[in-house]
Amino acid sequence: MSNIRKTYEQKLSEMNDIETQLAELMKDERVKKYLELNDQRLKLNSELLQLYTDMKKEEFSKCKHIWIPISKNIDYYEGRSDIDYGCVKCGLDQRVLGTYNPRFLSTNDKIIYDYFLEHYATSGIRSHTLCNFDLARAMYAKIVENHPDIDDVTALKYFEVALDDIRNIRVNEDRKESRVKRLMLKPGFKNWGGHKN
Numbered sequence: 001m002s003n004i005r006k007t008y009e010q011k012l013s014e015m016n017d018i019e020t021q022l023a024e025l026m027k028d029e030r031v032k033k034y035l036e037l038n039d040q041r042l043k044l045n046s047e048l049l050q051l052y053t054d055m056k057k058e059e060f061s062k063c064k065h066i067w068i069p070i071s072k073n074i075d076y077y078e079g080r081s082d083i084d085y086g087c088v089k090c091g092l093d094q095r096v097l098g099t100y101n102p103r104f105l106s107t108n109d110k111i112i113y114d115y116f117l118e119h120y121a122t123s124g125i126r127s128h129t130l131c132n133f134d135l136a137r138a139m140y141a142k143i144v145e146n147h148p149d150i151d152d153v154t155a156l157k158y159f160e161v162a163l164d165d166i167r168n169i170r171v172n173e174d175r176k177e178s179r180v181k182r183l184m185l186k187p188g189f190k191n192w193g194g195h196k197n
């Protein structure tokens with residue numbers, strides 16, 4: 001018998017042995033229950049993902065967007081520049097459209113990507129001041145927290161004034177740190193100029 005055939009037959013016999021053991025275990029009520037629960041979990045998981053997706057898409061479609069320019073892509077070869085916008089209210093972020101392969105996007109980014117493909121989301125108002133998106137969202141959240149009934153146009157004005165202040169007032173490192181905490185940004189946040197991402 002060739003070596004390959006011998007190995008094949010050995011593995012086949014191992015496989016039969018495992019199948020017998022599995023069949024035996026399947027008679028156990030606890031094992032049955034385990035497998036049943038596992039199936040239910042898988043099904044629930046995909047239902048949850050679908051509902052989460054629908055929930056986010058509903059949130060995006062109901063939002064009266066406030067768009068902030070969050071990154072500028074300059075194409076020197078073609079001599080033009082594109083600006084990506086992000087909505088500080090719902091989190092729609094046009095940068096995901098520049099992704100090389102959408103399959104590698106996170107769950108949230110993939111939902112945003114699909115939403116942009118399905119919808120022409122350009123309604124709402126927009127700012128012209130380029131700003132880091134995390135900073136912009138944190139500042140907007142703080143404005144709404146302090147003025148719960150504020151309208152969008154006024155909120156955008158407050159945002160631009162606050163951004164101007166941040167850029168013009170030199171602050172020491174201690175104050176930057178407390179600002180990070182106040183705006184609930186990630187502890188390592190350094191991008192107070194807010195230009196690059």
Ligand SMILES: [Zn+2]
Pocket residue numbers: 060063064065066087088089090091092
């Ligand atoms: Zn929005």
